[in-house]
Amino acid sequence: MKSLLVAGKDVKILLKDRRALLMLIVMPIILTAILGSALKGVMGGGGMPETVLGVYSNDENAWATSILRSLDDEALAITVERASSEKQLHEWMGKGQVDVGVLIPSTWGDVSYKERAVILSDTGHESEATIIQQIFNTYAETANAIAFSTELLMTEGASYAAAGEKIDMQALHNGLASSMQSIVNEPRDYVLVTSVGEKPVSAMQYYAAAMAAMFLLFNAMTGGKSFHRERQTETMARLMMTPTSFRSILVGKFIGTFLFAFFQFTVFMAVTHYLLKVDWGANSLQTFFLAFCYCIAVSGLSMVMAVFTTDEKMADVVGSMGVQVLALLGGSMLPLSVFPGVLRNIALFTPNSWALTGFTSIMSGAAWADLWMPAGTLLLIGGLAVLIGSFRLRLHSL
Structure with a gap:
């Protein structure tokens, strides 16, 4: 119960932050519309390519x-x-x-x-x-x-x-x-x-999935900044002096980041579907299942961001740069199919590439069996991040 109170407080703060709403919800919709329309029909380039x-x-x-x-x-x-x-x-x-x-x-x-x-x-x-x-x-x-x-x-x-x-x-x-x-x-x-799939994926579909994968990553930075903000304002210290356990605070932070990330994806999916006519696939349950796994990975990474940065400003800088690098390597800027073999192998270590691959597979009519690899990888990333983050935070709290 105490964890849910901590999570509710974090979500309430994020919903009141107009800058966060503009960055995490409005911006990806605008970029999806621009990139999807500009590259419609020419995702593979023009002329006779190699x-x-x-x-x-x-x-x-x-x-x-x-x-x-x-x-x-x-x-x-x-x-x-x-x-x-x-x-x-x-x-x-x-x-x-x-x-x-x-x-x-x-x-x-x-x-x-x-x-x-x-x-x-x-x-x-x-x-x-x-x-x-x-x-x-x-x-x-x-x-x-x-x-x-x-x-x-x-x-x-x-x-x-x-x-x-x-x-x-x-x-x-x-x-x-x-x-x-x-x-x-x-x-x-x-x-x-x-x-190769059941049906081809259009440029608008691809960039809708790419922008969702990219901007959900920003929640890792936002979650990390939240930890430092509460430390600087001594909110964390006051919570630690209450009967609220460290585990409850940790779980609450994780749930708060997860809930906002899932809310962000749901809004983004709904707007792109009804406004931009993006087809997210015939089975919405598959899409929400993969989004659920990706939000777990992102929430876990927010804890890693918190323990490996010293203050809110550093978390902001490192998080912004990290998201851009991961977005570039993970296929959110350019389709993974145009990457050389070495970069495609490196992309396997980025969570957003697994999310992007999963979303586009669902759009092309993939079966449930095809989703276990990306979903399992995302859950593994989230689980490892939670273990690393909780261990480091516990050491710092001692």
Whole structure:
């Protein structure tokens, strides 16, 4: 009960702080609207970017061999990597080792045209996937027209020769032109583009998740400053002289930071959904579950911030710089897919990258099983932070 009173006091103070409300609730909404609108449709960049194309074909065929040889042209800025299996290609996509993946069936290009090449697109590389799709479609249409015209020439020539007649070049030309025109005009799908998730994530969705992950981190700084403020005003000392135990004060501080962070996320999610039309995913329970885990991590980090800074000013400076560095490394500024491999590995140590990955996975239709890794990592970060913070604070209080 005493812990809840301490938590309620902290939340009440934060709700009365107009600067905090402006920074933690209004600012992320504005940034989401600006970044999401400015980068709509161009998250992967413009023009023909440097692209690493992963390809798997379970059996070589003429079309696959020819187009892959053409893609090695340096002018296309495409690097082709051949996967040994479909599983390996999906692993490359999951780790960001390739920008776009292509699955080429063994019967691609046969007379039935039933099987299509499948292009795997990922968030941040939509433009590259579109370019690869156009290249494959153009090649397939051209190859199909050439193959049909060659077959027509050989068939007609053979029939004239068998009949002992002179070949009528004009009639053959007219027939060839008519047949090729019918092939070009006949709608056929040679390529299927699909997202690595159940559905692609838009720029507005990505930056909504990115801004939520970034600005929730500021609660770690706010919680740390709260500890120092109460020490400087001797509120902490007066609390320690009451029957309120140190554990109750500690738990109250943790709950207060958690409640405000969860309130902040709920408001942000509601405003971006109804005002900016951001789709947070079909299952809101998944979104709130991940937010719950992330708020625990942030609340734990607030305790670490308190014990490793000496005063409120230092907590403000260190917290602001730390949030910006974590936001940059964790993908809140730029999509993680554009990072080199080393930085993507470093991002695994940032809590906001796990939150961002989890939110975007939910938006793309992830199952519950896909959330255990990011959720478990966030809970682990929060638990370790609480242990470190409580141990140091107890030492200082002795």
